Amino acid sequence: MKNQQSRLKTVFLGLQHLLAMYSGDILVPILVGGALKFNAAQMTYLISADIFMCGVATLLQIKRTPWSGIGLPVVLGCAVEYVAPLQQIGKNFGLGYMYGGIIAAGIFILLVSHYFAKMRRFFPPLVTGSLITLVGFTLIPVAFKNIGGGNINAKEFGKPLNLFLGLITAIVIICLNVWGRGFIQQISVLIGIFIGTLLAIILKQVDFSSLSTAHWFQVPQLFYFSVPKFEWSSIITMIFASFTCMIESTGVYFALAELINKNLNEHDLASGYRSEGIAAILGGLFNTFPYSTFSQNVGIVQLSGIKTLKPVYCSAFLLMGLGLVPKVGAIANLIPTAVLGGAMLVMFGMVGAQGVKILSKIPMTNKNLLVIGFSIGVGLGVTVEPKLFQFLPATVQTILSNGIVIGSITAIILNILLNGYQKTTDN
8 A cells, every 4th residue: 555655656746747847848849840830740740759759868867877867856858948049940951950950969969978077167157147048038039929929920910819818828827936836836837828728718719620630649750850961050050059058957967966965976967968968869860859957847856855766767757658649749739829928938037037046146247247248148139130140151140140059159258268267167
């Protein structure tokens, strides 16, 4: 009896991990697939395959081997840092080059993992705080575009009903975060999306046709959308995006290690990076996404006080199981764009606010202010006005028009020039 109760508790704890990351993860295939004009069948497959690969990537990270796996209670998914680069590459060059860039990024992570574990001194809170702030704020325009309906050229863009659905979704999420407690607070985004979608169904704004045509069972396939192809600017763009994710993952690793009282060494860090590199390569081969550590799940560990890996193993297998059922992906595809926009506004705003919180602990000297202001300013500038580089070659535009990439490069280089690498150790 006690064993059954223990197993049931593990399942619920695993489900909690899954729900904490689920809404954030399905946003990525919906955003990328929507920008690339995927039809309902393609979106259903993309979401299902992505969910399955999240489970695979999580297993790679929590299962320790002599060469890979950090062995911390982490769940992996596709980070929002990859959204803009994937959209740009897919639009400018096509799906093949998008998946080739993902594979190249995975190989890059594998090659630099050992050396990156030794380079923490180049990424102090000044740089990481600026990057996290930039990640959140560069995606805010995407949230507003989706609140309006997704297509700025459509006649119904910005209609009051879209604005109403987006606003209600955002209000629900905010209220649950302020007044909700425990598990309810942790899944506030999922609840907000559910209520927003339910309201849209009542208002007859949801098309159920994709649900009836979706299969009950489907295994992810190699090269489902396209055989990977390789092009230098796409590769560089994805490498810079993966570089940003490695920085963010490092912060998550140490946050979790502190919660479970574990000391991380360079070998641990390198093993964690390698797992993410392998996951990215698999994502490119199976035409999904690169995968990195989700920061949302740090709060789950802190809240529950459960420090073992059993719930995370359960979560990984649940993700794989759900990914084999395309009906689940079809249900996620029913979510109206305006509802997603309301959720994204809160989520991306909170990411930016987290970056501001990190920066608030840094001495606001003139040099530090220059690093923060110029890197964020450059990143936001090219995000809002990508046509600034319209007369440059397409390959160069792909790199320069990505605010996260340009902001990252600017923050790292400017910090070294102004503060010197000797001062870039973590305090």
